[in-house]
Amino acid sequence: MNLYTDTYHLTLISIPKISIDILWDISLFFLILSLIYAAAIFVYKYRISAISAKALQRKRELAPMVNEFIFYHEGASKEEKCNYLNFKIEIRELIKDNFTRKILSEIMLDLQKDLSGDSQKNLFKLYRDLNLHLDALAKLKSKRWEVVSKAIKDLTQMQVTEAYSLTANFINNKSSTIRKQAEIATVSLKPEGLNYFLDTTKHKISEWQQLKLLDVIRNQVDYNPPRFKLWLTSSNSYVVLFALRLIKFYNQNDAKASLIELIKHKNNQIKQEAICCINEFYMVEALETLKLVFWQSTTPIKITILDTIGNIGSEEDIPFLELLQRKESNFYVKNKAQQSINILSPERILPSKGIQDISSYEIPKDLELDKTEENKPELRNKEKSLQNEIDQRQQQLKNSTTILFNEQQNSKSILEDTPYTVAPLNSAIDNYAISFKEIKELTLVYEEVTSDLAQKIEPLIANESFESASTDQIFNFYQDELNFIPITTEPIQHKTSPMANQKSDFFKTFLQVFNLNSEKYSSSYIDQELTAIDESVKSEKVSTFDEMSLKIQEWLLRIVGAFTKIKNKTNTSETSADVEDEILTISFDVLAESSECSSTAEEKSKTKQKLADKHDNNEISKDLEGFETNMPLLGLNDDLIADTSLDDEDSEEDIVQMLENLRDMGDYREIPLLTEMLDDTKYSAYKEHIKQLIERFSEDAEYLDLIKKETTKKRTFNVLDDLFRNCDADKKMILLDEVVAIGDADDIRFLEKLLVDTNEEVQLKAAEVIKKLRLKLKQEVQLELDAILNKPNAAQSNDGIKNKEHDLEVETPKEYSKLLEVLEINESSDTSDIFDISFQFSSVNTSKNKSSLTQNETAQNSFANCLLEMSNRLKKLLNG
């Protein structure tokens, strides 16, 4: 038992001996403490609630009064005025209580946030009238920063300007809260507050504070900002920084020197802001300083400097940037330098990283064609047409002699065909009332289009190396030219202005058409000669194509005559040579195209459709599409069209399409094409269809021929007609003999009528006379051609032509003399007269290459060819 007792005493902790009374006392203490705490909470809560309720109650009482004051106006009713006065008395009593004053201030401060306009102004006025601002001013003397700060804020919000000087004193207060509030108050209350603030502040102006100040300034009405450059010299770097930002904000770019100086500032923030200003104001004077400062700047500054150089720099700064690009190791700076280089000189530096070498890549052959055709059809068409043009020119150079001969043959054949084999005009043509004005317009359009091209072609032709020029060079030349093809619509509109007002404008037009220098031919004599022609041209109107065709020939021959007379008069070899040279270098192919371009939209669409049908060639169609907006100089060349002939692997679908088009839109003019198709097509199934179309169009042709004859009959007048009407067969035979000697192109039409005369002898005689007359006219033109082109010289290298000329001279000496008379050309006995134009090629003969080139050009664009081509082109134009 003892053992147990001993063990027990050893193992258990003994219980402390605490008095029960003390425990009770402590419990009671804490109980009382908690009760006091609870009571305090209750009391305070009750008090706060009571005050809130009281304040709310007071607000509810005061709010209507405030509203009454705010919305009171002089024109109020008597009852309102009475209420206003009662409220005024009442509120005067109420504001004697501090609590009420406080509540009233709160009401007003709350309302000013939600009100604007007149209501807000009335509120501010009421605040001062009730002397509530005095409470705020009194609080400024408080030692508690929050009270002072609150007072400054209240005064600022209620726009109490009287507090300006008091609040300004707090600008350098040691409490940052008071200081910031004072800064805003100073700037808000008076416009000059900002100046005072910037002058006096010694402390840091935080970014947030700068934003708030800027917002205050920005919202001020009629604020006139001072010149902020005045503070760029401040010892407070924050003032300088803020001034720089204000300079940028108000675009005050009158501080160039200061800004450039501030680039050197040790403060990076100021430096960066100054660079931003320089960038903003494009101060190129700072570029050199920027380059100097660059090397000792931090990366952000370097990037800013590079950005600025890229923005305001020039190509002169590129070496600096390239140096940087090579020397700089910093990734960002290097990248920025590259960007700046590319800004100053776009695409100077191309992407180089991660670019694969594609030189070994090949486009699959089956895809290559599709891609080219699908994606670049226009380019392909242009290339093809230009290549054709080049080929033709090369071919012409090689065969210049042959071409020259052929050209003459062609000219004769054209002459023979004109006007007899001209296809009958359709009835619509009669409505055109063609005047020479239209022709002049066409020629002017030609001049407009080709002047630039001619300027480039002429030196190229004159250049001896032209013949040896590579195809690529020529191709590039034309490709470049095509980029500057003028728009046809505008020149046409421009040229449709009445040209008749200008003296001898036709002559000028002629000179323009033939690229002749008008200054050389501006003598009064020329004016007289050509004014006469011009006047006659203006007075004459043609109604049918045949008339027009013949008139054009006549006019042109008269012009040629005038030229020869001019040459006789001036007798200046230089001028003559120039004339010849210029005439020889005329490109009439383009004239024709330009004439076509200047036709109406309807005609163009007709031409387009016809060509598309004729050749079923997408290239031409696309060229013509472009033609409507851009003048194609070469795309519509006749030679080109001839090349893209029907024989070019016409598919069955193409023929079907073409026949459908011809059936729908074709007329008698398609007969030659259909005949060709009939011969060429290998599809027997279509032959029948083609035959049907030919038959149908032939009927139309006959019908139109009849109409044309009727029309001609009605509209033409001939002297011989009158004579023939009143004479017998013998007299008719005598007259017919005389027609050969005195007749001209107009008489051919009359003679044609005699082919259906009742007397067979007259018919036969008429046919004979027609033949002779045609030959005479042909010779006249030929003689003129030779005269202009100095054929005797040119013919030395061409026996065929020489023989031909000789034959002509022998056969028709009388006709030749007569032509000279008609053209008013004095025939000289001297063999070295104007037609002996040996001077023309004196320079040409010095070089074989040049000579052959000139001959080639002569063959292509000879003057006679021009004359004939012009009428031919116009005919085509009228035929659509």
Added chain:
Amino acid sequence: MINKKLLLAEDDELLATLLNFRLKKEGYIIQLCRDGREVKDQLTIQIPDIIVSDIMMPYFSGLELIDFVRNDLKSDVPIIMVSSAGNEENVLSAFELGANDFISKPISPSELIVRLNRILCKT
């Protein structure tokens, strides 16, 4: 006197009182509501001639109120929204939901009256 019933939903008591005072002077019969729930209750009882509502309100926002009027009540009563949160998103949302006009705080009571009259004249 206009004598048009106007429901004014504004949780700011002072501004509500001020507008109430001003609009009453113009002759409007004002039904003042302090929160969205009160507005809904009021609208289910009677639809006013025009509603002027704040966007930020307890329980239901002004945008929800527009949706309630247009879609639930199927009413085309004119609604003018008033808000200090005059950001573009709020304005666009209000107009998309069917608000007739929008005024940003601080507001000019005179301007509000002009707008109210214009809308009521149109309707």
